Amino acid sequence: MKTPPSQRLVELGITLPPPPEPAGNYIHAVKTGNLLFLAGKADGPYIGKVGRDVTIDEAYAYARQTGIQLLGVIAHELGTIDRVTQIVKVFGLVNATDDFIEHPKVMNGCSDLLEDVFGENGRHARTSVGAGSLPGNIPVEIDMVVEFA
């Protein structure tokens, strides 16, 4: 029997934070049918461009922390992350120098977390790209589409 994702969080020692204040006039997530579209999020102790101010390992940790924040939003919207039936799509933006090439290594920070928590249902389609700049000079921004029951 599969461990419920909320139980996996306990095993991983992860406590979900409440959703942060939005940085503008938008909301964290919108439900349509059985899909949840999440706003872009960012969380972690680093600031600046990956490849210059922030290392790949730091950016990986930042992407994982951002994933935890997105899970916090999902829990807030659905009551519990156990209602997630599939992580559908992850879109990851890395605020990088223009010669940076390791975006997938950074985004694995979020993807590894999702697989750790949801198992097969956490495996998703992903697009990883380099942004020329990001709000507040955050190193990584991630949004998601999630299927829920």
Add this chain to the structure above:
Amino acid sequence: MKTPPSQRLVELGITLPPPPEPAGNYIHAVKTGNLLFLAGKADGPYIGKVGRDVTIDEAYAYARQTGIQLLGVIAHELGTIDRVTQIVKVFGLVNATDDFIEHPKVMNGCSDLLEDVFGENGRHARTSVGAGSLPGNIPVEIDMVVEFA
């Protein structure tokens, strides 16, 4: 009783333009189920990079004008914007200098419009990012996913 969005446009003095000519081999919008996926749009009197050629206030106005163009596409596709039940997701790209950090302030130009027109149903999940470059050197490009009845 809630004012219909088409009536709100009249109150706001907004006339929706017809969809512009696509800049390439694509169409303005595709319906699937009760979702409408819109192509990226841009509209306004400014050109160039935000933070260098275009100010934040100008870019805010550009994002609002682009929002009006997107509403024009929605009206064209659905017959009337009154069929919109929810703005689901807004994706905003700001053509910015690589040290620009105020993307949310720019994108509020579109988001404030959507809330003005649709009220609570206009409040959406949003991702705002900095593009390294944009077609024709436009300062802002926005696409959307919209739920309709």
Add this chain to the structure above:
Amino acid sequence: MKTPPSQRLVELGITLPPPPEPAGNYIHAVKTGNLLFLAGKADGPYIGKVGRDVTIDEAYAYARQTGIQLLGVIAHELGTIDRVTQIVKVFGLVNATDDFIEHPKVMNGCSDLLEDVFGENGRHARTSVGAGSLPGNIPVEIDMVVEFA
């Protein structure tokens, strides 16, 4: 009677490749309802920034080749591309110099292919933007949302 897309591939002399190894911890595509969300892909003989290392014509060819790779993923996921009822959304990222403006001409490489193969059902909403950088310094990355029966 409309020619089936798989037959159109034969007429166009196109053989679909198997899906490539993902560049990180993600999967090629996820089905939800009758939508297929595809991960970002890239394929072709060029490397580097469009407008400096790669010409528009080369990038057009790269976008077309990437489109063929995406069709390969669709065929792998659905058994055959003939189950596609509509290409819904194409999102194209061009790894470009910061003064590049011809993103639509590049992305037409993918869009022209989709129209060649699927006809009217291949015409899609599209967003074309300039990325500051892309994984492995690829010139173009494309993802899609596809409706299937």
